[in-house]
Amino acid sequence: MNLFKTILLAAIGLALGLTVAEAEEKSEFQKKLLAKYDANEDGRLSLAEREKIRYDKLNPPKEERRNSERRRFRYPDPVIAKFDTDGDNELDDSEFGEARKWVDRRFKEINEQYDINKDGRLNNSERATIAKEVEAGKFKTMDWLMKYVTRPPSRRGDRYRDMREEPREKARLELFRKHDVDNDGRLNEAELAKVRAALEKYRAEQTK
Numbered sequence: 173m174n175l176f177k178t179i180l181l182a183a184i185g186l187a188l189g190l191t192v193a194e195a196e197e198k199s200e201f202q203k204k205l206l207a208k209y210d211a212n213e214d215g216r217l218s219l220a221e222r223e224k225i226r227y228d229k230l231n232p233p234k235e236e237r238r239n240s241e242r243r244r245f246r247y248p249d250p251v252i253a254k255f256d257t258d259g260d261n262e263l264d265d266s267e268f269g270e271a272r273k274w275v276d277r278r279f280k281e282i283n284e285q286y287d288i289n290k291d292g293r294l295n296n297s298e299r300a301t302i303a304k305e306v307e308a309g310k311f312k313t314m315d316w317l318m319k320y321v322t323r324p325p326s327r328r329g330d331r332y333r334d335m336r337e338e339p340r341e342k343a344r345l346e347l348f349r350k351h352d353v354d355n356d357g358r359l360n361e362a363e364l365a366k367v368r369a370a371l372e373k374y375r376a377e378q379t380k
Contacts, residue, residue, distance in 0.1 A: 223364060227348055247271055248315030278314060282321055294321070347371060 209221045217225070246252070252263060255271040263271055286298045294302070303322040305311070311318050347370050351363045 220360070227352075247275070248313075248317060250313040250315050251275065251317070254313060275314070275317060279321065282311075296324075299324070 205217065205225065206215070209217060209225055211221060212218070247263065251271050251274075252261065255263060255267045255274070257267060258264070282302065283294060286302050287294055288298055289295070299322050302318070306318050306322065347367050351367045351370070353363060354360075
């Protein structure tokens with residue numbers, strides 16, 4: 173069942189006072205959602221139950237969060253080509269692990285090679301030297317990852333760390349945690365209203 177059909181059936185069901193199940197048999201995914209979140213077992217998801225789904229999606233278990241972050245991050249095509257052993261243009265867990273180790277090792281090697289004064293970090297002159305070699309065609313496999321070497325260090329002092337960060341998602345998650353004042357893992361109407369207001373403010377600030 174595609175998304176448009178699902179939405180259409182849901183709208184018809186609501187208009188007629190029926191559940192989606194009465195319009196058409198639920199998909200396996202819908203059944204799983206109901207089994208997990210339909211607390212009152214009425215065959216439909218209330219606003220509070222839907223909000224719980226949304227909250228859980230933003231606040232997954234640590235292991236699931238790591239896997240999700242890995243899936244969202246895609247290495248440059250030359251790195252994928254180097255480690256994509258099955259030729260599907262994607263990196264599975266094993267391939268991704270090998271790629272990550274190689275990239276981290278290359279970052280370390282580059283830093284050690286160009287850190288002329290051996291102070292453990294690259295200064296402006298050292299980064300400029302690397303930038304010229306990047307422009308000349310060196311480090312082709314690293315591709316755009318080299319920007320994490322040639323740019324100035326972040327305020328947090330770790331130039332490489334933020335390539336795998338998801339600051340926008342983290343900010344949204346912090347909003348939910350902050351406004352879930354009763355710590356029940358879901359947002360009630362009052363809490364949700366505050367989150368929406370905070371999100372609108374956040375989006376407005378990002379567009380300035």
